[in-house]
Amino acid sequence: MYPSSRRILPVLVLASIALAGLLLTRPGLAAPRVLEASAFEVKTGEWYYDPKELTVETSTIVTITLQHMGSTSIPHDIKFELDNGRTEASQKIRGGETNVLGFSAPAEPGEYVFYCSVGNHRSRGMEGKLIVTGPGGVLPPTATSTPNPEPSATELPPTPGSTPMPNRWWTFLPMLVKNETPSQR
Secondary structure: OOOOHHHHHHHHHHHHHHHHHHHHHOOOOOOOOOOOEEEEEEEEEOOEEEOOEEEEEOOOEEEEEEEEOOOOOOOEOOEEEOHHHOEEEOOOEOOOOEEEEEEEOOOOOEEEEEEOOOOOOOOOOOEEEEEEEOOOOOOOOOOOOOOOOOOOOOOOOOOOOOOOOOOOHHHHHHHHHHOOOHHHO
16 A cells, blocks of 8 residues: 555655755765955046045955946046956946956955056056955054054953954854864854
């Protein structure tokens, strides 16, 4: 005699869910990491960019929508000087036109320059910064930065032999997806 489908169906559904859960939690079989994206609208005109500073995290997909708000007789573009001599540039556009540029942010945190490559526009003030931060929005220390010698009242001293932990909960998400602990990084 065949068991009724009303009894088998719930068992099959639960077994499928359990199998999928086991496969997704095994190392190496987790879902691939989805890159984050940062989209910016940059307005340009005679001798300006607005905004002049853009901040993204390392290795994110950056999309720039360049809108020319100025004269139809004066073209502008936006050119980024990135890591390892890599450059990314929009098309030259005139007043009323828009162009979209997409690229991957540098893998190394730091400050990178962008400017208008048309004629002497850069020397007339058409320049800005792409600030690339590490995970959690942290910039690497620079030679001009001085650490605070006095710990704040809320900071606890590190435990000897421990690894410093990020102070933002979302920095743990990549580790959870990869099924790692902070000491495995």
